Amino acid sequence: MTPADWIDTAAVPPRALPDTVVAALAYLSEALGHAVYAHWTLARIKRRYGSLAEAKAAQPVVLKLLLAHDGAVEYWERGRLRTVSANQAPSPQTVLARLLHTHRRRFRSGASYGKEAAVPAAAQATGPAAPSSWLATHGPAELAWLARAGRFAQPHAAANTLGAADDAQALALFLRERAGRSPHTLRAYGAELRRLMRWCGARQLGPLSDLKRQQLLAYRHALQHGEGHTTGARPPRSEATRTRALAVVASCYRYWYDTGYLHANPAAGLSAGSRARAGFAPTRLLPPALLAACDAWLDAPEPDVANTLTAQRRRAIWALYRYAGVRLAELAWSAETGLPRLEAEAPGRWTLYVCGKGRKPRAIPLPTPCVAVLRAYRCARGLPTEPPVHEALPVIHGHKGEALQSAGLYREVKAIFAAVADGLQAREPAQALLLRAASPHWLRHAYARTLVVDHQVPLPAAQALLGRASVQTTAAYARTDLSQLRTFVEQTFAGPLQYED
Known part of the structure; x- marks a missing residue:
């Protein structure tokens, strides 16, 4: 089949891809919001950037390969931009076929799309x-x-x-x-x-x-x-x-x-x-000490995996659940809504947009520790350190596909809990048992408790960040901790009561 035999069903109205492979790859790059295939030579990179100095600043990996090879190729594979010498790169036809397969829910062959269109609307x-x-x-x-x-x-x-x-x-x-x-x-x-x-x-x-x-x-x-x-x-x-x-x-x-x-x-x-x-009362809560133990484990990985893409991805997943309080499914990529999505209003000021219950979009400002982790992860994927405007790209990639879905996200967080529990098993078996029972949703409870109890964030603001329908559910976190209530009582009745005659 030629590229023109494929239909972009997300376009309004649906349209066929261009006739040639090169034009189809250019169309996919614009439609998906990231580079998908580029063949570089010294002559082309000079035309593109004007000088070798500017090319070195913008494309250091590409220029390094061009000094030793006649050509270099950037191509998209399994959620990241890879750069190799031209003799090691897959053909443009192969890259196009892989992308169409990865985004098979969006790009349909003309034959299958025609059959679907023939089905009655009912x-x-x-x-x-x-x-x-x-x-x-x-x-x-x-x-x-x-x-x-x-x-x-x-x-x-x-x-x-x-x-x-x-x-x-x-x-x-x-x-x-x-x-x-x-x-x-x-x-x-x-x-x-x-x-x-x-x-x-x-x-x-x-x-x-x-x-x-x-x-x-x-x-x-x-x-x-x-x-x-x-x-x-x-x-x-x-x-x-x-x-x-x-x-x-x-x-x-x-x-x-x-x-x-x-x-x-x-x-x-x-x-x-x-x-x-x-009557809701959250009970699945992780103590701050255990959260700190998980943070420390992620900050000090084994030397042989410290800088791998897999380790960076695991840190990014943990940071988003830890510092954004999202539900498990809210971090799974949806091509239909284009969410979740990262946007940078200014350097270091990032916002995570997700689709919550009832398909209600929600904006969550990300704190600085989370942004630092996500920057390192994007660099490992070959992406710009700051997300460009309207980037249509999964926040978390999958090694076997374009995006990591709910089951994969769940396994990654459970793996972190299990690894930290192994380290605590000998000296604190009860804490290790609690970690093994935890799930990603426990991090959402911890996020809510940090807002409401530890920092006394106003309930309407905490409700908006959590995407809850009722402020009563958000207020329930305050009932899990008596220390705040005790402080209020002590401050109220600190001095002797004065009675008027």
């Missing part, structure tokens, strides 16, 4: 692979039960901005928007929706858009009183789990109502989400 409403695969786990009877519209649905009304014709399509769109970024969230949402479907099936109710408020209240009563074994759905054991189960159901109906698929919301007030947030 069939495409099942969304990306994750929500579609969840629907595919249901049998024919369950799918037939879902592929209907009940009394509250308005599938053909002008107010139905969702464009769904039945519950199956509406449910897939809900899962794609609210749970599509995280397989863990998708699994949890799917389990709760399946629990409701089984409860309805045992009572010959449904579809979901046909349930009345009294029926949903009966479902809530069944959850609260442990009624569910007869339906094959195990009832939630704890109050928090029951609250989350109802919250998923309420969120689905609210989404359908807000987008116009339903003309009424029978699940309004079904979930006591505010009371659950008020």
Whole structure:
């Protein structure tokens, strides 16, 4: 296939790549926001920079290779810009093929894109692979039960901005928007929706858009009183789990109502989400001493791996979770949103932009220690030390692909915890056990506690940095530490009380 046989589906409207390999590589460089292939000779580098002195300052590695070889090639591979002599470099066709494979969700062959375009819009409403695969786990009877519209649905009304014709399509769109970024969230949402479907099936109710408020209240009563074994759905054991189960159901109906698929919301007030947030108390917290031990371990790696790209990447991952308080999935690259993304408003003043829950973008200023680590990591990747404006590039690269996703990010942080725990095992076994149980989300709790408890950051500001929906959840971190409350009490009643006659 020629480059022109490939379609850039992210362009509006979608467009074919240029005819030649060189032009296609230039197009990819502009579309992806970074260099992908450049063949340098002494004559070309002189024309580009005017003098060898300027070329040495701008391209020291390239000029060093040109002094010993006839040509040098810069090419993009596995998340970094590599520079080798021309006789060792892959061909432009090979680089182009690798890039198209890496970004296969964006760049599609003309044949496959034509087949997708031929699928009716209603069939495409099942969304990306994750929500579609969840629907595919249901049998024919369950799918037939879902592929209907009940009394509250308005599938053909002008107010139905969702464009769904039945519950199956509406449910897939809900899962794609609210749970599509995280397989863990998708699994949890799917389990709760399946629990409701089984409860309805045992009572010959449904579809979901046909349930009345009294029926949903009966479902809530069944959850609260442990009624569910007869339906094959195990009832939630704890109050928090029951609250989350109802919250998923309420969120689905609210989404359908807000987008116009339903003309009424029978699940309004079904979930006591505010009371659950008020009772939230973070327990998965790492003591500051253990965080400092992890920082020290990363600052003093083994000599043979101190400057490798792998070590720099691990430091960058740790710094972002440690100093930005992001959720695990928020650091995973999404080509659809172009997030997460780094921007430098001024030298040393960097901001991390992420896509949070509900697809809400969030800006997080990064402190100086984090910026220093990210600079070193970008240099190891062959990138500019300061991120250019509108850089469309994964923040964390993957060795086998373009970006490291949630599973890889999780393994990297767990590896840090395990390595530090090995060093503490002999003298502090209890602390080592705590580290082995920790996960990246514990660093988010530590970030929140540092803001709220250690530095008394105003709750609205901490809430904005954490991307939380409720300020009550953010305030819960203050309840985990009595020392601050004790200080307030001591300062309030430090002197003798004065009574007037």
